[in-house]
Amino acid sequence: MPVLTVLAVTQPAGLAIALVVIAAIGADSLSAGKLALAFAGGAAGMGALAAFYSALAVGTMSVVAPIAAMGVVVPVAYGLATGEQPGPVQLVGLAVAVAGVVVLSYEEDSERPQIARRSIVLALVSALGFGAFFTLLDVAASDRPGWAVVSARVGGVAAVAVAVAAVRPSLRAIPGALGVLVAIGFFDIAANTLFAVASTMGLLPVVAVGGSMYPAFTVALAHVVLGERLSVAQRLGVVGALAGVAMIAGAS
Numbered sequence: 001m002p003v004l005t006v007l008a009v010t011q012p013a014g015l016a017i018a019l020v021v022i023a024a025i026g027a028d029s030l031s032a033g034k035l036a037l038a039f040a041g042g043a044a045g046m047g048a049l050a051a052f053y054s055a056l057a058v059g060t061m062s063v064v065a066p067i068a069a070m071g072v073v074v075p076v077a078y079g080l081a082t083g084e085q086p087g088p089v090q091l092v093g094l095a096v097a098v099a100g101v102v103v104l105s106y107e108e109d110s111e112r113p114q115i116a117r118r119s120i121v122l123a124l125v126s127a128l129g130f131g132a133f134f135t136l137l138d139v140a141a142s143d144r145p146g147w148a149v150v151s152a153r154v155g156g157v158a159a160v161a162v163a164v165a166a167v168r169p170s171l172r173a174i175p176g177a178l179g180v181l182v183a184i185g186f187f188d189i190a191a192n193t194l195f196a197v198a199s200t201m202g203l204l205p206v207v208a209v210g211g212s213m214y215p216a217f218t219v220a221l222a223h224v225v226l227g228e229r230l231s232v233a234q235r236l237g238v239v240g241a242l243a244g245v246a247m248i249a250g251a252s
Helices: 003-025 032-058 061-081 088-107 113-140 146-167 175-199 204-211 214-225 232-250
Strands: none
Touching (some): 003 175, 032 061, 032 146, 061 088, 061 204, 061 214, 088 232, 113 146, 113 204, 146 175, 175 204
């Protein structure tokens, strides 16, 4: 299905689920400024998600996911800008992660170089968008971050609505896949909410490492479900990218 068709269902579904949860457990009120930051973060996150889905569709999932995880650099950079000092482990981790991404970018599907380059670029774009989303959601979130999550999702839905109106993708396949699309929306909003809650309990760079470890699960599923196989160099690249991300955030 077209990426926008998927997002046109999953994002409103996630918003509806978030509103139900808030009605059940409540949420802290937020200032207009923080709601605006969450809204902007949601729009950035939606662009990242669209780029990520597109990269997964045309590239190798086991390569795309670790590159997208480099978005952890953004919240870490924000932490440094607000007073944190980089340690030697973080600097080494950055070098290792970049080296891993370089290896993956070089090794990815040499038989289809144009498609491979496109998937790498999309993965890098998604990394920047996810990093901006994580940072802005953390800044906006309160102890009970329900309204921050809702505002972020409203921003995402608005971005999707504008894109759908401009591109007008086919929506005919939605009825046959509605159950799967709603499930995607559920897991997406659940992940966003859990991240927002976690960010109120610990330092953003430390929390970010947990969210950025999702590629390990994606790589495993791609291997088991899709039968993806990586070369030795690609495997080293995946390990390097994930290990570097862990070092960057874990040492914060």
